[in-house]
Amino acid sequence: xNQKALTRMTTGAMSAAEDWSFLADDVTKIYNxxxxxxxxxxxxxxxxEVYGLLGPNGAGxxxxxxxxIGLLKPTRGQIRLGPVDLVQxxxxxxxxCSYLPQAQMPINSLRVREAIELSGRIRGGDAAAVRRRTDExxxxxxxxxxxxxxxxxxxxxxxxLVGFAMVAVWPGRVVILDEPTNDVDPLRRRLLWExxxxxxxxxxxxxxxxxxxxxxEKSVDRLAIIAGGRLIAEGTPSSLxxxxxxxxxxxxxxxxxxxxxxxxxxVKGHVRxxxxxxATIAETDATRGIGxxxxxxxxGVAEEYALSxxxxxxxxxxxxxxxxxxRPGDT
Amino acid sequence: xxxxALAPRPAGVLARAADWGNGYWVxxxxxxxxxxxxxxxxxxxxxLAGGGSVLAVALFFRRMPASAALFMATGVPxxxxxxxxxxxxxxxxxxxxxxxxxxxxxxxxVARAAAAAAWYTVCLITGIPAAVFALILAExxxxxxxxxxxxxxxxSLLTAFTGTMLGYALGHAIPSPMLTYLLTQVLLFxxxxxxxxxxxxxxxPGWLAGLNWWLPFGHMAVIVRAGLTTAxxxxxxxxxxxxxxWGLAGALAAGWAVGRRR
Numbered sequence: 001x002n003q004k005a006l007t008r009m010t011t012g013a014m015s016a017a018e019d020w021s022f023l024a025d026d027v028t029k030i031y032n033x034x035x036x037x038x039x040x041x042x043x044x045x046x047x048x049e050v051y052g053l054l055g056p057n058g059a060g061x062x063x064x065x066x067x068x069i070g071l072l073k074p075t076r077g078q079i080r081l082g083p084v085d086l087v088q089x090x091x092x093x094x095x096x097c098s099y100l101p102q103a104q105m106p107i108n109s110l111r112v113r114e115a116i117e118l119s120g121r122i123r124g125g126d127a128a129a130v131r132r133r134t135d136e137x138x139x140x141x142x143x144x145x146x147x148x149x150x151x152x153x154x155x156x157x158x159x160x161l162v163g164f165a166m167v168a169v170w171p172g173r174v175v176i177l178d179e180p181t182n183d184v185d186p187l188r189r190r191l192l193w194e195x196x197x198x199x200x201x202x203x204x205x206x207x208x209x210x211x212x213x214x215x216x217e218k219s220v221d222r223l224a225i226i227a228g229g230r231l232i233a234e235g236t237p238s239s240l241x242x243x244x245x246x247x248x249x250x251x252x253x254x255x256x257x258x259x260x261x262x263x264x265x266x267v268k269g270h271v272r273x274x275x276x277x278x279a280t281i282a283e284t285d286a287t288r289g290i291g292x293x294x295x296x297x298x299x300g301v302a303e304e305y306a307l308s309x310x311x312x313x314x315x316x317x318x319x320x321x322x323x324x325x326x327r328p329g330d331t
Numbered sequence: 332x333x334x335x336a337l338a339p340r341p342a343g344v345l346a347r348a349a350d351w352g353n354g355y356w357v358x359x360x361x362x363x364x365x366x367x368x369x370x371x372x373x374x375x376x377x378x379l380a381g382g383g384s385v386l387a388v389a390l391f392f393r394r395m396p397a398s399a400a401l402f403m404a405t406g407v408p409x410x411x412x413x414x415x416x417x418x419x420x421x422x423x424x425x426x427x428x429x430x431x432x433x434x435x436x437x438x439x440x441v442a443r444a445a446a447a448a449a450w451y452t453v454c455l456i457t458g459i460p461a462a463v464f465a466l467i468l469a470e471x472x473x474x475x476x477x478x479x480x481x482x483x484x485x486x487s488l489l490t491a492f493t494g495t496m497l498g499y500a501l502g503h504a505i506p507s508p509m510l511t512y513l514l515t516q517v518l519l520f521x522x523x524x525x526x527x528x529x530x531x532x533x534x535x536p537g538w539l540a541g542l543n544w545w546l547p548f549g550h551m552a553v554i555v556r557a558g559l560t561t562a563x564x565x566x567x568x569x570x571x572x573x574x575x576x577w578g579l580a581g582a583l584a585a586g587w588a589v590g591r592r593r
Contacts (some may be wrong), residue, residue, distance in 0.1 A: 031593070066434075070438070070592065071434055071437060071438065072592055072593055073592040073593070090590075091340065091440075091442075092340060094439065094440045095340065095440040097438070099435070099438045101432070101435050101438075102431075103430065103431030103432055103435075104432070105432065105435060106365070106427060106435060108365075109364065109365045109366065109367055109368050109369075110364050110365060111364075114364055118360060118361050118364070121353070121357045121360075122354065122357045122358070122361070122439055122440065123440055124350065124353065172440075
């Protein structure tokens, strides 16, 4: 971004004097009078924040996002961005919010540069500034090789990056990214996350909708976990993990075909996904945890193990339940 | 980068008009760029369909009656003018729904009317050359005494507008893409075969002619024919009114379908 634009931005409509924070207040959405998709969700996001929305499939994340951008109307509750009531004014919602949907952008016949520039122009950017910003994003996301390629010739990951660039080229005050890193290779993921952070530094409130808890842990300032339509936890990644302080995760890769081995009494909880068994243990039980894991490897039950600090994923799974079965028996 | 300009809406009438114009212009560019691979194909199909119809009708007769030639020559351009709007438009929307990109378009900060106007422009761009070609071909083949007047301009614009808006409404209002595909095919078939566009209404059974009086397609042919020949009959004003009312109804229905929030 050039200095002039930055100055305009920081002294103009985005001045600190104006409160452009986002508020969802008691948002409830009931489909067809029976299906409760969002249940009294209240959350507040400041400009400049990257805010994660995490939750299992069908948790109600997309319903919430669709209400923010004016595609759905809440059954009850308010959604505001600064002084603007987004529920009453869906046209303003479209103007103030940029949206990267989970599906790929419809750019099969558009060239990469063209798609990004047209998106910037649609959002009201003037031609020269949009062109400069497009150059900036193409370089930052390492898309130079494909600028003249049409969308249908792009791989899924590159198409995803182009979609992100279409949103970031002239962003709204709120930027909603639904699984932005789907199909993107690890190197370019880093580039994308850098750009996400830059959007927040430039004053946008960024909503990150994702299932990728580990990525979210590194990328968001705060996050909400939504399950069954309700907001069940909110905070910084560290604060959400606070309840797991003093605990470790013992991860065992079980030999295919073997059942879950009997768990010692000092194991606080466990989750099994495929051949991956994750047990939660107290820090004070680290030594016997390693001993148990070594014994399982020696007995041919497990192939390898790893002992590490608990992650946000452990918290997420504890809160939302094991996708394979009943909620793990945490103690 | 500019999030400076992001007020809820532009302040002042001039700024809003400029914003509307920008939305219209960029969406037109978007559509043309998105269709660039298909525009040439569509143009060829339009020309072949129009030109083919003009020539094929002569096969029904040992000697082509002048009135049949006149109706065909002045009716086929109507089909050309509405084909993109009534067939391609809803099918593209159906495809967006199938590919999950429909909601992306709904979230773009472009005035709904500006987006519709952009699509109308694309329909005109694809329809007018084929309509002109069909006319030239008919004149060359049958020696139709055409008398093109300025009335052809509003007649063509209104015909294409109504076709576009009806298609726009169908595409956005029907949730099932498959149903949209089927309905648009049936509609075009019905327009060609069972509405008085390429033949006179008196050749239809009474009940169907009566039904057609309430539909826009025969009236589209009346107003277009009035701009192409001096042989047109009366009732032009009522035909304009009926076509315009259908166009307005289509626009309102499309506006409702696009703007509704569940």
